[in-house]
Amino acid sequence: MTIIIKDAAGIAAMREACRLASEVLDQLTPHIQPGITTLEIDRLSAEMMRAQGTTSATIGYQPPGYPPYPGHLCTSVNQVVCHGIPNDKPLKKGDIVNIDVTVIKDGWYGDNSRMFEIGEVSIAAKRLCALTFDAMWLGIDQIKPGARLGDIGHAIQKFAEGHGLSVVREFCGHGVGQKFHEDPQVLHYGKPGTGEELVPGMIFTVEPMINLGRRDIKEMPDGWTIVTKDRSLSAQWEHTVLVTPTGYEVLTLSAGSPATPDFVKGMAAAAA
Template identity: 45%
Template sequence: MIIPKTREEIELMREAALIVSKTLGMLASEIKPGVTSLYLDNLAETFIRDHGAIPGFLGLYDFPNTLCVSPNTQVVHGIPNDQPLEEGDILSVDCGAIKQGYYGDHAYTFAIGAIDPETEKLLKVTKESLYVGIKEFKLGNRVGDVGYAIQQYCESHGYGVVRELVGHGLGKKMHEDPEMPNYGKRGRGKKFIEGMVVAIEPMINMGTHKIKQHRDGWTITTFDNKPSAHFEHNVAIVDGKPELLSTFAYIYKALGIVSDEEDTFRKEALVL
């Protein structure tokens, strides 16, 4: 059952989402060759708690850490460890936080130093597909409209769209209805309603869409050991249109990136 949120609840969820956004922005300055994902995890937990929130992933379904960190061929759910990052790696960082009883949850795939052009294109297309999907998240459309848009965009570039892992509704629980696949058919699935809040999160592979799960019960990698990218935003339907609750602006500020990609989905400029 879809649980629509009131305007007041959406504002509370915006606060939770922005804690995650600020956490990812803080980490953006720390992600570099030689750094370990366990170091990043410790930084994130401290930052989230210092900002009056609770790590959303830590202990959820018995997950052992604050961040899911997934380098290179890992798709999602990677467990932080003491292996140093290397020049040319990519790293998907997925983070969650709970504030005032509501979840924020989003992700960004970082380049570690200079990366090869093929991988750079994968990151670019995956992030673009996120906004292609968000455009379809509006009153009267259906789950399949978002999935179809993302799938068509990514497959047109020759990439594999992961089937087994999907986006989801968001609220007082990390995972609410509806599931939000990154593939589908137009006009199919549950209809979007005012006040819905979801996490839209393309998980896109350079090669096959197939994946495999490791014995730790968490880590997911590509079946053909080619790179994978993951970007995620939290989005609400407000006055019939998609409105971003999360932002990559803190990441871009840390990395010196200029972008207007989020402007369409905001009623007013974000004050950093």
């Protein structure tokens, strides 16, 4: 495992790329209403990226064994766990959708996602989105020098399973910087005190995918879209986080980001 520790210049570049990625979601938010298609959301995001001087990391992205990804972002609706391809089907009241935006600014990648509720959604859907948000933050709040990656995964898993939800295991957070995906892999389950030790200058995503039903998933024929095997709802939130000398700094925060939960403690340490 080769973890790239970012220097001051790299951290400054990542702060900008991540803020801009979050601002794309800010600008998209008022458009995400019943009747809009995910293809239109994709088109709007491309315009926003051009205006801010960034490019999409996902369009044309092609890891080994995959077809080129066709969207400027990922739009994962209801039972879609991740990598949902934008299409011309309108969103309707009661849907939930994850919008995952990764931008490139001067060669540096900013990566984040948020859940959106379309109109009035079911109590179960609202609960899933809210608990997944809290699970992400509980994981993030474990981050500090000397902690281990397993501490993050354990906090997420214990919380989610304690509320009767399940954690997808096939996909995980990842290091990010001048590449879209770097070491380390950040699992959203695990044992405390295990895994790589965290040191200042590490930057990675925390992005749990949590299902209302079982954790089993399957890939659709398009080669990208991942859905829950039992067709239950799935939710995901994602931030990119820097390990600081005293705690952590969430890089993908902007004016329109959802409020940080009251239980979060490490942010104060990060800012101190």
